[in-house]
Amino acid sequence: MSLSPAPKVRASECSGKPRLQAIWLIYIREMRDQLRDRRTLFTIAILPILLYPLVGTLLLQIAQFTRQHETSVCLVGTDHLQDGPPLLEGESFVESLADDKARLKVLQYRWNDIASSKDVAEETSSWVRDGTFDIVVVFPPEFASPNQPANSDTAAVQLLYNVGSDRSMVARDRVESILGNWRGGWIESRLVESGIDVEKINPFRLNDIDIAPERTRETAFWSKLLPFIMLVWAMTGAFYPAIDLVAGEKERGTLETLLCSPALRSEIVWGKLGAVTSFSMFTAILNAGSMLVTSSFVFKQIGVGGGSIGPPPLTPMLWLLVALIPLATLFSATALAVAAMAKSSKEGQYYLMPLMMITLPLVLLPMLPGTTLSAGTSLIPVTGMFLLVRALVEGQYYFALLHLPLVIGVTSGCLWLAVTWARRQFDNESVLFGGGEQWELNMWVRHLWRDRQTAASPAQAYACGAIILMALFFGKLAVTQAPQGLAGISKLVLTPQIGMILAPTLLMATMLTTSLRSSLRIRMPHWTTLPLAVLLGVTLHPMYVMLAEWISFTYPISEQAVAAMKPFTDQISAAPWLTILFLMALVPALCEELAFRGFIFGGLVRERGRLRAVIITALMFGISHGVLQQSIAATIMGLLLGWIALRTESVLPGILIHFTNNALSVSMERIADSQWEGAVMFVTATEAGPAYQPMWIVTSAGIALTCILYFSTLPPKINESETDYLDIDGNLSDSTTTLATA
């Protein structure tokens, strides 16, 4: 057999930049592949088209059943209805008492008709139980007795119904309404008999007037519900294709085939991301559309909202589609990155379910009453976009425009992180070919001990962070009383700092690494960085205070929380200064820096994880503070501390900055109240507390910026403990790659 040569292609096309044509090709293939998959089609297209009309039909049937079916009512003891306004008119209830007489079939018994031969309670119960009547109303002899107090138990009218029967429950609602009206008649007649003018017991009337613009009225219901439905389905719509296109391809072996093709990894990621995003959007749009059509029809039929909820105005709803693009891309990129970790579709489902659980609160948060678009909510991913869309749909354009930059900034940042994560996953051999081994505890423990290195591994760093955060969380739950005296404050500070932050860090550094010093990044940096760190701590503090004030303004602390914290702050103000410096500045600076910028940072910075180390340690550091306002400020400060830890390759400058910052925070009041004359140049006492002088704020900002510029001139270094993975060319290779058997 001979094979003819093929036309030559230009190898110059193999450049490092992603080619639009290749991305498009991959996108089209993935789309076609998914559209040919019956399971995907069913989940994404068929299910929403069928689901909502089916649910709608069911609702309609229930509503029709509730309205139209005939209720059989048995009245026992009608001979006791002598007094008061009439309840019955011939064979049925009085017309003015019942909304719709046609739906009620009434059978009447005199008391002795039953009581003469049987026990009334037993007999009437059996009628309801076996379905002879939907409801039985019993008027006991005491009901008619003039000596019996009307509200006594023996004189009470008894309604016998069966909660297990829908018909019986509907009957109860109808009869209760009739008896309620009848009772109203009694009250009115008795008032008249007592000589009271009925009109006088209603001193005023209530007229409620909705002043909302027509558009707001039209969209009030849909602007909350539709974004929620769309986002939930955008998430769901992204997950299944993401699993199939990555974990499924890995399982079938076709991913390796694609990786051998000239397509760049980035082209593969973009192509697949495009396909997953498209499916995510289709699912969201189809579900929202199907729900919209069905519910508009059903609501009108059954008269929900007094018939005021009709179909939403379509033009404002287009804003939803605009917002769907970045959010669907965000969900898709995250799902793609997570799915890349799985070896099979089944495993992918295990990984994506927790992701959905984490994302769901962000979608649910805007549904909570009172949650509106503000500077604070704009900063929350997904939630901010949701609220912005709601404002746009309701026509509040100026208000939305005001928050647009923040929302776009946060969404773009999250999008960038998610796409970068997905791209990195596809560049990682361990992700694409790893995971062939079965996990065994003894093997893992042996591996931990045998393969100890001078610094922590990324997994050990994550584990340390998780242990610290969990310990702090449960530790906080255990605190039920405000601290009493200095001993109480000491216990409150030292227990979490030493017991929950430092102890696990030291334990892990000792057990899992070969060098305590290297793993905690305790190294002498260039000597200039130490005084500069102190200077930076001092000059950065005014801006830190301003940041804290802005955060408190954006996310106000509740008055209850302030009141609860007051005894603690009062005790700190009253305690000896040096003791407070030790407790509130030195101890946190040492413990938190050794944990976050030491052990955890040292583990995360490996394998080209510089950005990861800075961001993750800042987030962990922020979360460890527990209170939202403090957490935000600490996260921002953590980013700077992480960056300095990277530049100086040491934990020491961070400790100095952290100490200086905390020391100034707890000393400001004392400085303002001190006898030192020079203090007024920096701090002044105001009604709201000590505040920095504006001149000093400007000057310190300039000095802080200069210090930061100096730190930026230091080259980012990789320590000797972080060179375990360096090959001879200085490239970081992936020794964590698990075995891909030959």
Added chain:
Amino acid sequence: MIHVQYLTKTYEDLSRGPFIAVDKVSFKVGSGEIFGLLGPNGAGKTTVLRILSTVLSPTSGIATVAGFDVARNPADVRHHIGFVSNNTAIYDRMTAWEMVEYFGRLHGMPPQKLKQRLEDLFGQLRMNEFRDIPGAKMSTGMKQKVSIARAMVHDPPVLIFDEATLGLDVLVARNLLSVIRSLRESGKCLIFSTHIMSEVEKLCDQIAIMHRGRILDTGTLKELRDKHEQPDFEELFFGLLSNHEQQETSDWNAEYELDTAIETVGVEK
């Protein structure tokens, strides 16, 4: 065409610690040659081929394909190779024609020329009868033919076959070997990994015997037979493997004794 020098690949393995899958492997393959990588399962053959196809990156060492470095110019390397794996991985929901066309387009082939190339390939590999059948409904033989067509669609100068005859029936395997021979005649550079000795004997111009990540010996069949004075290739193969295992055991013992001696000296000091 292919130049491999001191190629090493290390993995982190939970049970064994850092594991060297490929250990300082070196070889060269020229145009119009079939280079056979022969070794038992776990010898490191697939890892070498995955590095050559740029799916894995080397821990150290150099590998160039068609003049391009696998670590520095992976896209160029992929443009000059065709890779056929042992798992005949093809897309279940694409027809034979669509799949080969897709990879041709990924290689940037113009539509008209690609169509002509597809017609030629489908004719030569006798694939026309199942060109419109989706992958899920194909037999193993059909799938392997599609894999070969996919690898050859852009007419690469280098073709890599990773245990390509594994799981194929005798007829399909024979047909595949015939295709590989015809590719050699057209001047292609071929690497063929297998653990079936008869295939290597029949097909390969150069043979490298691999075991536990290392190449134990390399040369033509005649050179190997002469060097080891063993006319039976199977005996030669097992002899080499057995010697290597014995040597590794003695090396390990020597290393252990050396460590013990150093510790003893250290204590005495």
